[in-house]
Amino acid sequence: MSPANATGPTMVTIPAPAIRPCSMCSGQALAAMRSSSRRLKWTTIRASADRLSSPTLTTTVDLISSWPTRRACSSFANDRYSACVPIMTVRTRFAPSPTGYMHIGGMRTALFNWLWARHNEGQFILRIDDTDQERNIDAALAPILHAFRWLGLGWDEGPEVGGPHAPYFQSKRGHLYRQAVETLLFRGQAYRDFDPPELTQADREAAEKEKRPFLNVRRSLDLSDVEREQYLAEGRPHVIRFLVDRNARISIEDHIRGHVEWDCGLIADPVICRGDGSPLYNFATVVDDAQLEITHVIRAEEHLTNTSVQAMLFDALGYARPEFAHIPFVAAPGSKEKLSKRAKKLEKYRKNPQFQKLFEIADDVLPKIGLQPGESMNPVMVSYYEAVGFLPEAILNGLSRLGWSYDDKTENMSLDFVTEHFTLERVVRGPAGLDPDKLLSYQEHWMAQRSTEERVDGCLPFLVKAKYIGNPIEASDVRYVTHLIQALGERLKLFSDILQYDEYFVSDADLTFDEKAFDKRLRKPEEAGTLLRDFREELASAESFDAESLEALLHHWVDQQEIKIAQVIHALRVATTGKPAGPGMFDCLALLGKDRCLARIDRALELI
RNA sequence: GCCCCCAUCGUCUAGAGGCCCAGGACAUUGGAUUCUCAGUCCAAAGACAGGGGUUCAAAUCCCCUUGGGGGUACCA
Numbered sequence: 001m002s003p004a005n006a007t008g009p010t011m012v013t014i015p016a017p018a019i020r021p022c023s024m025c026s027g028q029a030l031a032a033m034r035s036s037s038r039r040l041k042w043t044t045i046r047a048s049a050d051r052l053s054s055p056t057l058t059t060t061v062d063l064i065s066s067w068p069t070r071r072a073c074s075s076f077a078n079d080r081y082s083a084c085v086p087i088m089t090v091r092t093r094f095a096p097s098p099t100g101y102m103h104i105g106g107m108r109t110a111l112f113n114w115l116w117a118r119h120n121e122g123q124f125i126l127r128i129d130d131t132d133q134e135r136n137i138d139a140a141l142a143p144i145l146h147a148f149r150w151l152g153l154g155w156d157e158g159p160e161v162g163g164p165h166a167p168y169f170q171s172k173r174g175h176l177y178r179q180a181v182e183t184l185l186f187r188g189q190a191y192r193d194f195d196p197p198e199l200t201q202a203d204r205e206a207a208e209k210e211k212r213p214f215l216n217v218r219r220s221l222d223l224s225d226v227e228r229e230q231y232l233a234e235g236r237p238h239v240i241r242f243l244v245d246r247n248a249r250i251s252i253e254d255h256i257r258g259h260v261e262w263d264c265g266l267i268a269d270p271v272i273c274r275g276d277g278s279p280l281y282n283f284a285t286v287v288d289d290a291q292l293e294i295t296h297v298i299r300a301e302e303h304l305t306n307t308s309v310q311a312m313l314f315d316a317l318g319y320a321r322p323e324f325a326h327i328p329f330v331a332a333p334g335s336k337e338k339l340s341k342r343a344k345k346l347e348k349y350r351k352n353p354q355f356q357k358l359f360e361i362a363d364d365v366l367p368k369i370g371l372q373p374g375e376s377m378n379p380v381m382v383s384y385y386e387a388v389g390f391l392p393e394a395i396l397n398g399l400s401r402l403g404w405s406y407d408d409k410t411e412n413m414s415l416d417f418v419t420e421h422f423t424l425e426r427v428v429r430g431p432a433g434l435d436p437d438k439l440l441s442y443q444e445h446w447m448a449q450r451s452t453e454e455r456v457d458g459c460l461p462f463l464v465k466a467k468y469i470g471n472p473i474e475a476s477d478v479r480y481v482t483h484l485i486q487a488l489g490e491r492l493k494l495f496s497d498i499l500q501y502d503e504y505f506v507s508d509a510d511l512t513f514d515e516k517a518f519d520k521r522l523r524k525p526e527e528a529g530t531l532l533r534d535f536r537e538e539l540a541s542a543e544s545f546d547a548e549s550l551e552a553l554l555h556h557w558v559d560q561q562e563i564k565i566a567q568v569i570h571a572l573r574v575a576t577t578g579k580p581a582g583p584g585m586f587d588c589l590a591l592l593g594k595d596r597c598l599a600r601i602d603r604a605l606e607l608i
Numbered sequence: 609g610c611c612c613c614c615a616u617c618g619u620c621u622a623g624a625g626g627c628c629c630a631g632g633a634c635a636u637u638g639g640a641u642u643c644u645c646a647g648u649c650c651a652a653a654g655a656c657a658g659g660g661g662u663u664c665a666a667a668u669c670c671c672c673u674u675g676g677g678g679g680u681a682c683c684a
Contacts (some may be wrong), residue, residue: 077674213610274682281684336676408622409632430614438634440654491646581645
């Protein structure tokens with residue numbers, strides 16, 4: 001089918017061979033582009049046949065959406081459209097404001113930016129949006145940088161590493177914004193608005209009352225030059241607003257949302273500079289994105305509406321617009337609501353059956369290692385996951401799968417794997433609720449990949465913080481913990497799980513017996529005490545105390561006594577560990593050693 | 609109020625008009641294994657929000673309704 005007789009949109013797919021010139025330029029354009037600093041890629045496009053002749057042709061090419069305007073040359077023949085497509089190195093950014101913590105949802109956005117940059121062998125930039133910060137930036141930034149490091153997401157430009165577009169702090173880029181404002185003011189695309197805030201507010205309320213969209217009254221535009229000069233001279237407070245062309249429409253081709261269009265007649269003139277001259281986010285971000293040569297703005301959906309204003313700003317300043325990809329935000333578990341760290345919401349999450357588990361882990365673990373669960377440490381923050389002993393791989397895996405998938409069955413993916421296969425095309429559109437259960441299951445999977453030594457390394461800090469072992473750590477402690485972790489096997493899911501096995505670290509006198517289990521296994525069965533007392537003597541005379549010998553010993557003994565193993569083993573477990581459940585009985589006994597086993601059994605026998 | 613976005617099992621998702629009376633994973637339930645727990649194995653249950661079109665054929669395209677969410681700041 002050719003475009004001429006196409007009746008409806010027809011998908012035309014162009015196969016993508018290795019980089020080679022298109023049929024029209026025979027390589028001239030390719031050579032020319034290669035000699036410049038840009039890289040060239042030959043790529044597959046897929047476009048509606050009815051749009052092929054249009055100069056505004058759009059494609060679903062993930063590398064570049066505006067390729068018709070950037071192509072070096074192209075040809076169309078036999079239903080095949082081929083083109084040499086020059087593309088710039090992909091540059092993405094994440095622009096956190098220094099709030100003192102890293103939000104797990106923000107981390108997912110950062111990850112997608114990082115992935116897209118790495119997937120394309122481009123650069124990932126960290127820029128600090130501190131336009132309205134007065135606090136200690138360094139202290140507020142440290143946890144954020146730490147989160148990136150913990151997950152192993154490096155940045156090519158930004159704080160600490162610098163880069164060709166330094167500084168990377170908006171608070172230090174004031175002159176650049178001022179320059180841009182001057183340009184806009186000079187061109188008449190921005191104006192000084194002398195209306196006091198109260199007046200604007202009243203206008204806004206009036207609009208709402210009449211159920212019409214709010215638009216600025218633009219009184220200051222009617223000021224004569226003389227009046228304006230006079231106001232300025234007397235230092236009358238004012239903001240600077242961008243002058244929206246109310247007759248225009250503005251649209252973007254979003255990588256996730258597709259075509260999104262706004263009627264500018266419905267958009268109020270946005271403030272771009274505060275009364276004190278400082279820039280607002282919408283403005284600063286445009287200036288920065290342009291000057292840092294960001295090619296892809298990947299951010300959460302909540303910014304989609306802002307994009308209309310930003311697109312106008314890019315145009316007005318004469319900057320090429322970056323490509324946009326508005327990814328769904330991370331929602332609270334089991335909801336479609338944006339995950340929030342506000343205290344009120346936190347209380348709600350705590351009661352959420354899906355989220356509860358993570359809060360319970362915090363309540364259990366954090367106090368043991370000297371931290372307080374609450375506003376400063378909870379599952380909305382990345383630091384929580386590190387504090388509680390998650391693996392970076394698990395968090396990365398979970399975050400990657402939140403709103404993105406590789407195919408219909410692959411679940412466990414390493415960062416390398418995701419990097420290789422990540423495309424914006426496969427990002428879903430709906431919001432994705434954080435799934436604690438799934439996160440835990442990724443954690444199980446990745447923990448299972450870790451060697452015993454690695455698990456020991458991960459657990460030791462927890463044991464030290466909980467004062468279960470001393471600091472500095474003795475070699476004998478390491479050996480002991482290694483044995484415990486071997487015995488634990490896949491029971492150890494989080495590194496902090498090691499703290500549940502306090503029975504291996506307390507003295508025999510301090511061991512607490514689980515009341516319910518003690519009743520059930522030691523007090524209730526009539527023969528339990530006698531059997532345990534008898535078996536205690538067997539243990540006492542045992543020559544070797546390794547798990548294998550102990551197992552043989554017990555089996556031999558129960559055969560002799562003509563009883564079932566279950567009649568004694570549960571009592572033995574409760575007596576030696578204080579708990580009804582745990583690793584294999586013989587591992588436990590071997591781990592504790594003969595003396596402690598006997599001492600604990602004696603104590604239990606006395607308590608029956 | 610106004611603007612914008614979104615809609616498949618409880619959850620995360622697969623799905624580009626026929627491969628789909630919808631596939632996978634997590635969670636759930638049952639069974640097997642074991643001294644307990646964890647794990648492992650097997651099995652079960654479980655979804656296209658509703659209504660109209662278009663089409664020989666719709667989860668998929670279009671429209672409407674409903675529902676959910678986001679934005680609407682001298683916040684980011």
